[in-house]
Amino acid sequence: MEDPTVHQLRLLLTLAEELHFKRAASKLYLSQPALSQQIRSLEQRLGVQFFTRTSRSVELTPTGQALLPLVRKVVNATEHLRNAASRSALGDTRLRLGVCENVAALEATRSVLGALSALYPCMGPEIHVLDFVEQMTALENGTIDAAFAYLPVPEGMHSQPLTTEPRVVCVASSDPLATRSSVTLADLAGYPVVSLASQMFQEGRDFWAADPRPDGTPVNYTSHHVTRFESLLSMASFGGAIAFVPSAAARLYPRPDIRYLPVRDLPDCTLGVVWPTVHRDKPQITALEDICRQLHRTGLPTGDAQNLTPLLELESAYC
Structure with a gap:
């Protein structure tokens, strides 16, 4: 048995996500034959079959499903090692922040970013726009240092709250509920919820589906899983799901x-x-936490430099 390459394992993860050779090859900037050859080589090296292939479909085998979490751990560990080595060699002081598309324009996000840029210019910050799954994976493997995210968060993560707001339900404009001014969870009992990708941690998936409901009833989900906010809205807009x-x-x-x-x-x-x-x-995280705690406590806009004066004395510790 010959060891697989990390490159082959990355290709495997992409194909497992797409379950379609043409889409996966396009996403990886490879030709379909090249991707097929790499997957076959990987299967031969490990002595297992990850996929069953027909002219119309690609599916993970039971063995493939069982091994996929281990493959993901190997790829994440390799990326974490590479990123840590790179930052150590360069003495990088930048703060790498993950942002999902649905929080990029929020006032709280912009306030934190504005304060970081004004108070700690040496930190950047460096922004990475990621989807729900990519963001948590990037936190775990060290590609980013911190991220803006709605709570709850997985075990092993620390959070500093910024703002609190109501949750609303998104329904198709053609749905009978669309004429209502408000609803209750009981009104929504017959609707499946658009499913977040299975790679999301379970507590987060449950929270954003209100699963289970107050009476203990489990929630039904759509068969199609999403990783991006726009996809979530589009699935709800087609009707039949919320x-x-x-x-x-x-x-x-x-x-x-x-x-x-x-x-x-x-x-x-x-x-x-x-x-x-x-x-x-870490100094970058300490500085970020100081800013977030100050803004959460006072609600001060970062555009007012005088309001941020208490934080200015921290700058010399990091830049």
């Missing part, structure tokens, strides 16, 4: 095919900045 989203989405993502309705008995959600607990003592 999605729970932060209330800010109604302002940031107005669409004629969607109605956003308040849910009277649905708890609020909280936006925060998240980082691995093991990195809490």
Whole structure:
């Protein structure tokens, strides 16, 4: 048995996500024959078959499904090693922040970024726009240092809250509920919820599906999984399924095919900045936490330099 290359394992993960050779090859900037050859070589090296292939479909074998989490751990560990080595060699002081598309335009996000740029110019910050799954993976493997994310967060992550807002339900504008001014969770009992990707941690998936409901009823999900916010909205817009989203989405993502309705008995959600607990003592993270805590406590806009004066004395410690 010959060891696989990390490159082959990355190709495997992409194909496992797409389950389509043409789409996976396009995403990887490879030809289909080249991708097929690499997957065959990987299977031969490990002595297992990861996929069953027909002229119309590609599916993971039971063995492939069982080994996929281990493959992901190997790839993540390799990326973490490479990133750590690179930063150590370069003495990099930049703060690498992950941002999902649905939080990029929020006032809280912009306030933190503005304060970081004004107070700690040596830190950048360097922004990475990622989807739900990519962001948590990047935190775990060290590609980014911290991220803006709605809580809850996985075990091993620390969070500093910024703002709290209601959650609303997103329904197709053609749905009978669209004429209502508000709903309850009981009104939504017959609707499946648009499913977040299975790679998302379970507590997060449950929270954003309100699963289980207050009466203990489990939630039904769509068979199609999404990793991006726009995809979540589009799935709800087709009708027959719903999605729970932060209330800010109604302002940031107005669409004629969607109605956003308040849910009277649905708890609020909280936006925060998240980082691995093991990195809490890093100077960049300490500076970020100081800013987030100050802005959360006072709600001060970063455009007012005088309001940020208490933080200015921290700058010399990091830049």
